Amino acid sequence: MKAELMVRRGVLAMALAGLLVAGAYAQDPTPQQEDVKADKKDIRQDKKDLAKDRADRNADQRDINKDKRDLSKDRADRNADQRDINHDKRDLSKDRADRNADQRDINKDKRDLARDDAKYGANSSEAKDDRKDLRADRADRNKDQRDINKDKVDLAKDRADRNADQRDINHDKKDLAKDRKDRNKDQKDINKDKRDLHKDRKDLRKDRKGR
Numbered sequence: 001m002k003a004e005l006m007v008r009r010g011v012l013a014m015a016l017a018g019l020l021v022a023g024a025y026a027q028d029p030t031p032q033q034e035d036v037k038a039d040k041k042d043i044r045q046d047k048k049d050l051a052k053d054r055a056d057r058n059a060d061q062r063d064i065n066k067d068k069r070d071l072s073k074d075r076a077d078r079n080a081d082q083r084d085i086n087h088d089k090r091d092l093s094k095d096r097a098d099r100n101a102d103q104r105d106i107n108k109d110k111r112d113l114a115r116d117d118a119k120y121g122a123n124s125s126e127a128k129d130d131r132k133d134l135r136a137d138r139a140d141r142n143k144d145q146r147d148i149n150k151d152k153v154d155l156a157k158d159r160a161d162r163n164a165d166q167r168d169i170n171h172d173k174k175d176l177a178k179d180r181k182d183r184n185k186d187q188k189d190i191n192k193d194k195r196d197l198h199k200d201r202k203d204l205r206k207d208r209k210g211r
Helices: 002-027 031-120 125-209
Strands: none
Touching: 031 125
16 A cells, blocks of 8 residues: 555655646747747847838839929929010010110210201291201100119019029039938848848748758
């Protein structure tokens, strides 16, 4: 009876020892399990990096598209301003020619008036007609001078607008170059993330096989 009891106790002790060893073994992961766990963590991180770099690349591409639209608009504005400048120059040139022609007419009217005053008298119909012509030519000359002054203001404004648009164009080009550089860098990061992800997946397969 005592022998049977001792055998039972021995079996129970061995079973308990086996359970303790199995539990300790289960709690202490093998190097292979550690590698698999690390590989999974690396893969999760690679996916996060890939998603972030793709989002950055897409944002940069949207910036590039906006820069292109801005550049196109500013170039159109600059070209329109240049056309306005050319138009202002033609107007200014024409108004100056008209003003000079009016001044020549005024000078001629003065000579005619002086001659007719001397020849027919200041109150003669000829002198009155000369004075009338002189007033009309002076009015034309003054109008042309006002047109010239307005043309100068328009020309100065259009030149300022053209220069502002050119500065915008230069700024747009810089933005476009920077955003393209950022986009290209993000694309390189994406390519690297893909290689890292591929490598980590390969490592995971190897570690699962225990090689």
